[in-house]
Amino acid sequence: MVTGIGVMLPGATHVNEFWQDVRDGNSRIGRLTRVDPGIAGVGVAGELRDFDHRKFLPELNEKFARRYTRDALVTMSAVEEARRDAGLGPDGIDPRRLSLIASSSRGPLEWVSEALAAGDDGAPQAGDAGHFDDSGAMLRGMPGAPATLSAIYGDVRGFVTTLSSACVGGHHAIGFAADLIRAGTADAVVVVGYEFPLTPLVFQSFRSMGNRVLSTESDDPRRAIRPYTRDREGFAFGEGAVALCLERESHARARGAGGYARFLAHRALNEATHPFGMDMSGQVTATAVAEALTEAGRTPRDVDWFCAHGTATPKNDVAESRMLGALYEDRPRSAWPPLSSIKPVYGHLLGGAALVNAAATALALHHQCLCSTANYAGAVPDPECDHDHVAEGPRPTRADLAVSLAFAIGSQTSVLALGAA
Numbered sequence: 001m002v003t004g005i006g007v008m009l010p011g012a013t014h015v016n017e018f019w020q021d022v023r024d025g026n027s028r029i030g031r032l033t034r035v036d037p038g039i040a041g042v043g044v045a046g047e048l049r050d051f052d053h054r055k056f057l058p059e060l061n062e063k064f065a066r067r068y069t070r071d072a073l074v075t076m077s078a079v080e081e082a083r084r085d086a087g088l089g090p091d092g093i094d095p096r097r098l099s100l101i102a103s104s105s106r107g108p109l110e111w112v113s114e115a116l117a118a119g120d121d122g123a124p125q126a127g128d129a130g131h132f133d134d135s136g137a138m139l140r141g142m143p144g145a146p147a148t149l150s151a152i153y154g155d156v157r158g159f160v161t162t163l164s165s166a167c168v169g170g171h172h173a174i175g176f177a178a179d180l181i182r183a184g185t186a187d188a189v190v191v192v193g194y195e196f197p198l199t200p201l202v203f204q205s206f207r208s209m210g211n212r213v214l215s216t217e218s219d220d221p222r223r224a225i226r227p228y229t230r231d232r233e234g235f236a237f238g239e240g241a242v243a244l245c246l247e248r249e250s251h252a253r254a255r256g257a258g259g260y261a262r263f264l265a266h267r268a269l270n271e272a273t274h275p276f277g278m279d280m281s282g283q284v285t286a287t288a289v290a291e292a293l294t295e296a297g298r299t300p301r302d303v304d305w306f307c308a309h310g311t312a313t314p315k316n317d318v319a320e321s322r323m324l325g326a327l328y329e330d331r332p333r334s335a336w337p338p339l340s341s342i343k344p345v346y347g348h349l350l351g352g353a354a355l356v357n358a359a360a361t362a363l364a365l366h367h368q369c370l371c372s373t374a375n376y377a378g379a380v381p382d383p384e385c386d387h388d389h390v391a392e393g394p395r396p397t398r399a400d401l402a403v404s405l406a407f408a409i410g411s412q413t414s415v416l417a418l419g420a421a
Contacts, residue, residue: 310341
C-alpha cells in the first residue's frame with residue numbers, strides 16, 4: 001500500500017499543497033531565473049525556490065549539510081516527509097526491513113555543471129559545489145549520493161540503490177519496491193524520484209532535438225504546457241523530488257496505519273525501436289496496459305482514470321490518445337475513460353516525473369476526485385486528442401482503479417495500476 005507521500009516541488013512542500021495543485025491544475029511554472037534565458041533558449045521553468053532543508057531535516061548537522069548538494073538535501077527532505085506522512089518513524093519498523101530506491105535520469109548534473117564552471121584553480125564560481133580540495137567533492141559527484149545520504153540520515157539498513165531509466169525510472173522503482181515487499185525481504189520501501197535539470201547543458205541538449213520539444217511560451221509561464229491542444233509546443237522543465245512509502249498491508253495495519261492507494265501491478269517494456277521514438281499506433285501501450293490489468297485481475301473496462309505522461313509534444317499526446325482508441329476499439333470516444341495530464345503544474349521532472357504521476361494517482365483514488373488538465377479548457381483540441389481530459393477542473397467521482405503512464409527516451413514504456421485503498 002502507498003502509506004505516505006512527501007514532496008519538495010515548486011510551491012509545494014507538503015502532500016496537501018501538492019494535492020491542491022494537481023487537483024485544480026494550478027500551474028507553478030514561472031520565469032526562469034536559475035539559468036540565463038538567453039543561454040537556455042527558453043524563458044520558463046518550474047523552480048524550487050526558498051528551500052530550507054532545516055525545516056525538514058532538523059537532526060542534520062550543519063557541518064555535513066554544507067557539504068551536500070542541493071539535490072541531496074531536497075531528496076532527503078522528500079524521503080523524510082514521506083515517512084512522516086506515513087507515520088513510519090524509527091520506532092515503527094526494523095531498519096533492516098526498510099529499503100530505499102531512488103530514480104534520477106541525470107544524477108548530480110547541477111553539481112557537475114557548477115564544478116565545470118569553476119576556474120582552473122578550483123575556485124568555485126557557483127557555491128561550495130566548486131571545491132575539489134576536500135572529500136565532499138567525491139560524494140557530490142556520485143549519482144547515488146542522495147539515496148545513500150537519505151538512508152544514513154533515516155537509518156535505512158535494507159536494500160538501497162538508484163535507478164536511471166529516464167522518465168520511466170519512477171515506475172521502475174515502484175515495481176522493484178513491490179517485488180522486494182512481495183518477496184518478503186522488506187516490510188516497507190521508500191521510493192523517491194528527483195531531478196534538477198535546470199542547467200545550460202540540459203536545456204541545450206533538448207533544444208537540439210528540434211521545435212516543439214521545449215515550450216517557447218514567454219507571455220504567460222502558466223500556459224507553457226498545453227497538452228492535447230492544437231497549439232501545444234512542448235514542455236517546460238521542473239525540479240524537485242517526490243517520495244512514496246510503499247508498505248506491506250499487514251505491516252501497516254498492525255501499526256494502525258491506513259493508506260492512500262493499493263499497488264496492483266507494474267508493466268515495463270522496451271519497444272526496442274528508435275531511441276527517440278515511440279509506438280504511434282497505440283497498440284504497444286494498449287497491450288502493456290491490458291497486461292498490467294490482467295496481472296491485477298482487472299480489465300480495461302474497470303479503469304476509471306488515466307494519469308497520462310502528457311508532455312504536450314506532438315507525438316506523445318497523439319500516441320496516448322491512440323492507445324485509448326486501441327484499448328477501447330469497441331467504444332466511441334465519448335465513452336473512453338478520462339485521461340489527464342498534470343505536467344502543466346510542476347513541469348517535466350524527467351527521472352522524477354513518473355513518481356509525480358504515481359503520487360497524483362494515489363491521491364486521486366484517496367480523495368475520489370480526478371485531476372484536471374490545465375490549459376485545455378477553452379483551447380482548440382488536437383483533432384486526434386479530442387476526448388475527455390477533465391478540462392472543467394477537479395471532478396468528484398467514484399474511482400476504484402487508475403492507471404499511471406510513463407514514456408522515456410530509449411524506447412521505454414511503463415504502466416502502473418493502482419487501486420483504491
